[in-house]
Amino acid sequence: MRRISALLLGSAGLMAAATCASAQDAEQIKRGEYLATAGDCVACHSAPGGKPFAGNYVLNTPIGKIRTPNLTPDDETGLGKWTADDFYRALHEGIDNEGSYLYPAFPFAWYTKVTREDSDAIFAYLRSLEPVKEPRKPSEIPFPFNIRTALITWRTAFFTAGEFKPDPNASxxxxxxxxxxxxxxxxxxxxxxxxxxxxxxxxxxxxxxxxxxxxxxxxxxxxxxxxxxxxxxxxxxxxxxxxxxxxxxxxxxxxxxxxxxxxxxxxxxxxxxxxxxxxxTQKAKESYKVKDLQAFNQADAPGAATYLSYCSSCHKPDGKGVEGAIPALAGNTSVQAEGPETVIRVVLGGLAAQNGYAPMPAVGAGMTDQEVADVTDYIRNAWGNSAPVIAERGIVGTARAATQTMLAGTAPCAVIAQPNVAKAIANTPAATSLKGLAQENFIPVVDALLPKVKAAAGGAKDDDIVNGLTTAFCQAARNDPAYGKPGWHAVIGSFSSIVYSQIRNPEKRVALPGPAGAEPTP
The missing domain is CATH 1.10.760 (Cytochrome Bc1 Complex; Chain D, domain 2)
Incomplete structure (x- = not known):
């Protein structure tokens, strides 16, 4: 009897230990998911339209196009045969499980600071994912950069391995x-x-x-x-x-x-x-010295007329925008950054609605490169702003070629990201009512659709409804020849602006006129 009791007690102890281990594993995986999110691993290891963490995202680097590896636990194409030691070595030293040097497009120069405990948690999380068989496609790296042993020169000059060392004098x-x-x-x-x-x-x-x-x-x-x-x-x-x-x-x-x-x-x-x-706690760094900037005559700047024609109806002649709806340009530190690239890309490609702010039409799609450069200089140096003027005019053409957005008409129609919004739109007459829609009927059709979509979407954010309906309009009307004359970027910009205006001000049944040749604006 005592023997049976002892066996029962032993079994109970083993079960308790297994339960405890299982709980610890689950906690480690949960923490690893948070840490992987902090590292934004999914961004570089998920190709457009591909499975999360399955790799083959293309990184455009100075040495060529590098395709990222599969981080799911597939034995043949992913991390299935890796050990926790292999994974830590990759993060800490930039060396893979076969002893090859990793290209520094993988940020191991930063990940080397990650502790072993956190590395193990991230690895446990990645091991918990569903395996995806996704062979890594070849990278496009010319000689001599395609010879990995040559990376020893870079590593010797620029890389030092070592976990983060807390500052004893800091909190x-x-x-x-x-x-x-x-x-x-x-x-x-x-x-x-x-x-x-x-x-x-x-x-x-x-x-x-x-x-x-x-x-x-x-x-x-x-x-x-x-x-x-x-x-x-x-x-x-x-x-x-x-x-x-x-x-x-x-x-x-x-x-x-x-x-x-x-x-x-x-x-x-x-x-x-x-x-x-x-x-x-970091030392403040001047991107450039304001006193050394080229003199900028705001009144005579060629971009002033372009700004008044395309931008002032939203951002206002004084650049102060509309609080909570249109961001200010005056005093905006991002606008006054050393480089003009972001301003140029936003002018060319527009922005979706976000955080209660109106969508920005891709006004630059209807401008010449010179007009985009001029208005960028104007925005960055008017109303007390100060930033370097554009020295390389070819920068706009380069940015235009790289700007692929739905609002600019240079990318395919997006996919509605929120399932509840997608379902709500699918269950309304949106697809039919948006097809072949004349511009003069945008307001009444949007006015009829919005209450139905909002009711069916179950508390969805206004931003998501604006962007969802804009996407639905793109899917229904992108190839309509009737929109050829004003230009697709102007048509979809007008539609998106009207949706925003109507959802923010449902009691108003008219849209404010936009700049000549551009879109109505909220």
């Missing part, structure tokens, strides 16, 4: 922020002023720089082009949502918008505050 909050900014967040990968791919320690740290044809602004505490004039709450809110209280910071665009949506918006407030606390 726990500042050290946590430093760990995130300098490690998983790899903020310097975009925001360092002077970059050799993958180097985290060059001069110009966090002072702003060009990445993928966009300008990542100065995030040091400089008052003019950095975050020095922002409050802590503004920076935290910007990192969380892509906009901030007060118009001065503007809204996030380009790669930063994606980073916010996929990563920063999902971090805890405590971690976002810690990142801001750390950034406040």
């Amino acid at each position: 726990a909050e500042v050290n946590r922020g430093g760990y995130l900014v300098e490690g998983l967040g790899h903020c310097g990968m975009c925001h360092n002023a002077n970059k050799i791919v993958g180097n985290s320690g060059l001069a110009g740290k966090l002072g702003g720089g060009v990445i993928d044809g966009w300008y990542a602004p100065n995030i040091t505490p400089d008052d003019h082009t950095g975050i020095g004039s922002w409050s802590d709450d503004q920076v935290v809110e910007y990192l969380k949502t892509g906009a901030a209280p007060g118009n001065q910071p503007g809204v996030a665009a380009g790669p930063m918008r994606q980073t916010i949506e996929e990563s920063l918006s999902k971090l805890t407030d405590a971690d976002l505050k810690a990142m801001v606390a750390y950034l406040r």
Whole structure:
């Protein structure tokens, strides 16, 4: 009897231990998911239209096009045969499970600071994903950069492995922020002023720089082009949502918008505050000296007439915009960044509705390159703004070729991201009522659709409904020859603006006139 009791007690102990281990595994996986989100791993390891983490996303780097690897636990094409030691070595040293050097487009110069405990948690999370068989397609890297052993020169000159070392003189909050900014967040990968791919320690740290044809602004505490004039709450809110209280910071665009949506918006407030606390400790860097800027005569600037024709009806002649609806350009630190790339890309490609702000039509699609350059210089130097004028006029043509957006008519119609909005639109007569729709009927048709979509979407955000209906209109009307004369960018910009105006002001049944040759605006 005692023997049976002992066996029963032993079995119970084993079951309890297994339950405890299972709970610990689940907790580690959950923490690993959060850490992988902080590192925004999904952004670079998910190809457009592909499965998350299955790789084959194309990174355009100075040495060629690099396709990212599969991070799912597939044995043949992913991490299935990797060990936790292999994974830590990749993060810490930039060497894969077969001993090959990894290209520094993988930010191991930052990930080297990740602790072993956190590396193991991320690996546990990736191992918990559904395996996806997705062979890695060849990268397009010319000789001699395609010889990985040549990377030893770069590594010797620029890379030093080592986990993050807390500053004993700093607070726990500042050290946590430093760990995130300098490690998983790899903020310097975009925001360092002077970059050799993958180097985290060059001069110009966090002072702003060009990445993928966009300008990542100065995030040091400089008052003019950095975050020095922002409050802590503004920076935290910007990192969380892509906009901030007060118009001065503007809204996030380009790669930063994606980073916010996929990563920063999902971090805890405590971690976002810690990142801001750390950034406040960095040395303020001037992107450029205002006194050295080329003299700019606002009254005679060629971009002034272009601004009045295309931009002033929304952003106002004084550049102050409309609080909560149209971002201000006057005093906007992002507008006054050292590089004009982001302003140019937004003018050319427009912006979807976000954070309560109106969608911006792709007005630049109807401008010449010269007009885009002139209005960019004007915006960056009017109303007390000051920034370098464009020296390389070819920059606009380069940006135009790279700007692929639905609003500009240079990309396919998007997919409605929110399932509830997609279902609500599908269950209304949107597809039929938007097909062959004359522009003079935009207002009554939108007015009839909005209440039905809002009711069916179950509390969806106004931004998502505006963007969802704009996408539905694109899908229904993109190839309508009747829209050829005004230009598709003007037509879809007009439609999107009317949806925004009607959803924000349902009691109004008219849209305000927009600039000549452009779109009506809210």
